[in-house]
Amino acid sequence: MTITIIGTVAFDTIETPIGKHEKLLGGSASYAALAASVFSDVAIISIVGKDFPNNYLSLLKSKNINVDGIKVSQNDTFAWEGYYEKDMNQAFTKETQLNCLTELDPEVPDDFKNSKIVFLANVDPVLQQKAIKEFTSPQLIVLDTMNYWIEHKSYDLGQALKQVDVLIINDQEARQISGNNNVILAVKEIAKMGPKRIIVKKGEHGSIMFNGNDYFCVPALPVKKVVDPTGAGDSFAGGFVGYLASKKIFTEQTFRNAVVVGTLASSTTVQGFGVSTISKLNRGKIGELFSGFKEITTLPSAL
Amino acid sequence: MTITIIGTVAFDTIETPIGKHEKLLGGSASYAALAASVFSDVAIISIVGKDFPNNYLSLLKSKNINVDGIKVSQNDTFAWEGYYEKDMNQAFTKETQLNCLTELDPEVPDDFKNSKIVFLANVDPVLQQKAIKEFTSPQLIVLDTMNYWIEHKSYDLGQALKQVDVLIINDQEARQISGNNNVILAVKEIAKMGPKRIIVKKGEHGSIMFNGNDYFCVPALPVKKVVDPTGAGDSFAGGFVGYLASKKIFTEQTFRNAVVVGTLASSTTVQGFGVSTISKLNRGKIGELFSGFKEITTLPSAL
Numbered sequence: 001m002t003i004t005i006i007g008t009v010a011f012d013t014i015e016t017p018i019g020k021h022e023k024l025l026g027g028s029a030s031y032a033a034l035a036a037s038v039f040s041d042v043a044i045i046s047i048v049g050k051d052f053p054n055n056y057l058s059l060l061k062s063k064n065i066n067v068d069g070i071k072v073s074q075n076d077t078f079a080w081e082g083y084y085e086k087d088m089n090q091a092f093t094k095e096t097q098l099n100c101l102t103e104l105d106p107e108v109p110d111d112f113k114n115s116k117i118v119f120l121a122n123v124d125p126v127l128q129q130k131a132i133k134e135f136t137s138p139q140l141i142v143l144d145t146m147n148y149w150i151e152h153k154s155y156d157l158g159q160a161l162k163q164v165d166v167l168i169i170n171d172q173e174a175r176q177i178s179g180n181n182n183v184i185l186a187v188k189e190i191a192k193m194g195p196k197r198i199i200v201k202k203g204e205h206g207s208i209m210f211n212g213n214d215y216f217c218v219p220a221l222p223v224k225k226v227v228d229p230t231g232a233g234d235s236f237a238g239g240f241v242g243y244l245a246s247k248k249i250f251t252e253q254t255f256r257n258a259v260v261v262g263t264l265a266s267s268t269t270v271q272g273f274g275v276s277t278i279s280k281l282n283r284g285k286i287g288e289l290f291s292g293f294k295e296i297t298t299l300p301s302a303l
Numbered sequence: 304m305t306i307t308i309i310g311t312v313a314f315d316t317i318e319t320p321i322g323k324h325e326k327l328l329g330g331s332a333s334y335a336a337l338a339a340s341v342f343s344d345v346a347i348i349s350i351v352g353k354d355f356p357n358n359y360l361s362l363l364k365s366k367n368i369n370v371d372g373i374k375v376s377q378n379d380t381f382a383w384e385g386y387y388e389k390d391m392n393q394a395f396t397k398e399t400q401l402n403c404l405t406e407l408d409p410e411v412p413d414d415f416k417n418s419k420i421v422f423l424a425n426v427d428p429v430l431q432q433k434a435i436k437e438f439t440s441p442q443l444i445v446l447d448t449m450n451y452w453i454e455h456k457s458y459d460l461g462q463a464l465k466q467v468d469v470l471i472i473n474d475q476e477a478r479q480i481s482g483n484n485n486v487i488l489a490v491k492e493i494a495k496m497g498p499k500r501i502i503v504k505k506g507e508h509g510s511i512m513f514n515g516n517d518y519f520c521v522p523a524l525p526v527k528k529v530v531d532p533t534g535a536g537d538s539f540a541g542g543f544v545g546y547l548a549s550k551k552i553f554t555e556q557t558f559r560n561a562v563v564v565g566t567l568a569s570s571t572t573v574q575g576f577g578v579s580t581i582s583k584l585n586r587g588k589i590g591e592l593f594s595g596f597k598e599i600t601t602l603p604s605a606l
Contacts, residue, residue, distance in 0.1 A: 087484045181390045183507075184527045204486075205508035206522060217522035217600050219509060224487045243606070257603045286606065294602050297520050300560045303546070303593055 002041040002245040004112045005029045005238070006131045007121025008101060009046040009056075009070055012274060013081040016088060018227045024274035025056040026080060028121035028144065031231035034278045035238030035265040036119075037063040038286060040245035043112050045069040045131070049077035049100045059279060069109055073100035088226050089203060108134035119241045120164070121234060122146050125156040132163050140244065142166040143195070144237050150176045158193055167195035168237045171202050183208065184215075199240070199259065201233055201266075209259050216256050221267035221293055228273045232266040235278050239265030264289045305344040305548040307415045308332045308541070309434045310424025311404060312349040312359075312373055315577060316384040319391060321530045327577035328359040329383060331424035331447065334534035337581045338541030338568040339422075340366040341589060343548035346415050348372040348434070352380035352403045362582060372412050376403035391532050392506060409434035422544045423467070424537060425449050428459040435466050443547065445469040446498070447540050453479045461496055470498035471540050474505050486511065487518075502543070502562065504536055504569075512562050519559050524570035524596055531576045535569040538581050542568030567592040 012026025029044045036042045043066035048057075050072060060067050078101035081094040106127050113136050120128040120143040132141060143164040149157050150173060157177075161167065167190065175181055178189035187198050187210045198210045206219040240262035247254050264286055269278045315329025332347045339345045346369035353375060363370050381404035384397040409430050416439050423431040423446040435444060446467040452460050453476060460480075464470065470493065478484055481492035490501045490513045501513045509522040543565035550557045567589055572581045 182527065182529065184525050202508060205505060206520075208522075208525065215525060215599050217509075217525065218602075219511075219520035219522050222487055222511065222518060222520065224485065226485065253603060257606050260602060261606065290606055296518050297600075297602060299521075299563060299597050299600060300556060303560050303564065303589065 002115065003036055003117045003119060003241050004043045004045060004069070004108065004115040004135070005032050005036065005119045005121055005241075006045045006106050006128070007032060007119075007123055007234070008078055009044065009048050009052070011077050011079040012230060013079070014228055014230055014273065015083040016228050017084070017086055019273070021273045023079070025059065026230065026274060027078065028123070028231075028234045030060065030275060031234035031269065031278060032119060032121050032238030032241070033060065033065045034063060034275055035235040035262075035269070035281070036242030036245070037065050038239070038265070038281050038283060039242040039261070042066065042242070043069055043115070045106050045108060045112070047071045047073055047078075047100050047104045049073050049075050052077045059275075063279065066112075069112060071103075073103050075100035075103065082230075084229060088229050091230065106131035106134060116140070117142065117241050117245045119237060120144065120160070121237065122149075125149050125153050125160040128160045129156065129163070132160070140165045140241075140250065142168060142237065142241055144168045144233070145173065147173060147176060161190075162194040164195050166197045166199065168199045168201065168233075168240070170233065171200050174198075174200050184210075197255065201236055203229075203232070207236070207259060207263065209255065211252070211255070214252070216259060218259055218263050219297060221263060221289065222296075223267055223270055226270045229270050230274065231278070232269050235269040236262035236266040239263075260290065260293070261286065264293065305418065306339055306420045306422060306544050307346045307348060307372070307411065307418040307438070308335050308339065308422045308424055308544075309348045309409045309431070310335060310422075310426055310537070311381055312347065312351050312355070314380050314382040315533060316382070317531055317533055317576065318386040319531050320387070320389055322576070324576045326382070328362065329533065329577060330381065331426070331537045333363065333578060334537035334572065334581060335422060335424050335541030335544070336363065336368045337366060337578055338538040338565075338572070338584065339545030339548070340368050341542070341568070341584050341586060342545040342564070345369065345545070346372055346418070348409050348411060348415070350374045350376055350403050350407045352376050352378050355380045362578075366582065369415075372415060374406075376406050378403035378406065385533075387532060391529050394533065409437060411437035419443070420445065420544050420548045422540060423447065423463070424540065425452075428452050428456050428463040431463045432459065432466070435463070443468050443544075443553065445471060445540065445544055447471045447536070448476065450476060450479060464493075465497040467498050469500045469502065471502045471504065471536075471543070473536065474503050477501075477503050487513075500558065504539055506532075506535070510539070510562060510566065512558065514555070514558070517555070519562060521562055521566050522600060524566060524592065525599075526570050526573055529573045532573050534572050534578065534581070538572040539565035539569040541565075563593065563596070564589065567596065
């Protein structure tokens with residue numbers, strides 16, 4: 001098994017200026033796994049409720065995503081309802097029903113324990129720490145988190161960060177973790193907490209990957225019609241780990257390419273509701289997007 | 304005369320989390336001319352008061368900036384006082400004393416009338432229109448503006464836009480002019496108003512240049528210690544027109560290079576108070592910054 005993703009599989013009810021959709025397939029692990037599946041074999045560790053429809057699991061399976069690690073609870077599925085206002089830069093939560101999510105226990109099936117890459121998507125850092133122990137010798141541990149855990153479980157998050165290779169966060173979270181407003185200085189503080197590599201996502205403004213004193217800046221792919229930003233960050237992370245897992249060795253260039261793939265995956269996600277667009281992404285399409293992206297970003301060889 | 308810049312030359316009193324400085328040399332034309340002077344001959348059309356110190360004019364002259372078009376009024380110099388809070392993304396105005404600025408009349412001395420590039424920095428669009436008529440056959444007219452004119456003089460701004468080749472604005476202004484929150488759609492609306500090329504500046508997130516359906520995205524150069532963001536946008540525009548003026552023909556590549564030079568100029572400005580850093584920029588330093596910038600932004604040739 002190449003990548004194992006620990007995260008949520010959920011029902012999302014989403015309203016954006018473009019429209020409203022109820023009980024879509026959502027959750028950090030769903031988006032990340034769909035994006036990662038373009039390049040690699042993926043397994044999900046998660047939990048859903050007895051009300052979770054088979055066709056959602058079938059969609060994941062149709063992309064060769066291993067769902068044997070998704071437990072089925074007697075409770076209902078974790079459900080999020082939210083909306084976006086006109087500029088769609090921020091998600092507003094209307095309701096969160098944790099339901100079966102409180103039972104999530106990252107027990108990793110034996111045949112996933114030798115995963116090359118472990119992606120700890122956004123869940124309680126206590127569970128993230130527990131999950132890390134389940135794997136025999138992952139080459140790379142990648143962690144995502146959110147403002148809630150930074151605020152309410154900073155100690156546990158700190159413990160988890162000691163063990164991860166790559167942290168993926170957004171610029172607000174970087175400021176929140178470090179207490180520093182300048183992103184470069186914020187990242188320097190966070191690097192002391194453990195992660196060797198830190199990727200700061202800035203939504204429509206692209207991302208920056210930091211590695212010691214080196215960094216790599218990538219703009220976002222401009223999107224004419226943003227339909228639904230939900231899952232953009234998870235898709236970024238999924239594209240990133242998916243690309244890495246498809247390579248034998250991880251050089252600086254491999255990591256840079258992975259950031260570019262993450263960028264293309266997240267721009268794909270925002271162009272449709274829920275997973276409707278990311279679940280149709282494939283290598284051919286990534287290649288086309290990459291050519292276009294190079295065209296609009298390449299600097300001159302000299303001035 | 305290669306570039307003529309119509310804009311303000313002012314006293315700036317600036318407070319940032321790093322410190323406070325009074326009556327610094329400021330104004331859109333000062334920053335833009337200093338940035339442009341790295342690559343080209345520049346002249347300023349502006350007005351200052353009887354209290355304007357000779358050493359500020361000497362500084363401009365020492366960079367080969369022609370100041371013959373800066374009138375000296377019997378009134379005091381235009382003065383702005385403002386501050387920045389912790390994240391320094393927004394300037395807050397404490398006081399604006401227009402003083403002699405109300406007398407600004409863009410009469411262009413005869414030997415500037417054949418300027419190759421005219422840069423209409425941020426002043427009243429009525430004056431911008433008047434200035435355009437003063438020139439015989441500029442190859443390129445570039446215009447900058449601000450929220451105040453968009454709000455209070457939208458008709459006049461519209462008339463000016465009909466005559467310009469390149470509009471340089473920030474993302475908020477693009478949304479404000481067009482009423483559209485999506486930057487790509489906003490720019491499509493603005494393009495109908497006249498400008499063939501539109502550059503949207505996004506501060507620490509870089510910029511995008513639009514030309515019909517083509518665009519070019521450039522991240523900002525990450526800066527470890529932002530000291531004073533005042534003049535960053537003017538320096539961008541100055542670097543942009545300065546680079547262009549140094550080239551015989553304007554190809555798409557020339558415009559892209561010019562955006563990169565603007566990016567490097569604005570990142571230079573924010574690293575010191577007032578014009579202290581931009582006034583020390585030179586071609587050698589631009590070359591070094593460019594090499595570093597390429598290093599942190601170059602995409603792989605293939606995935």
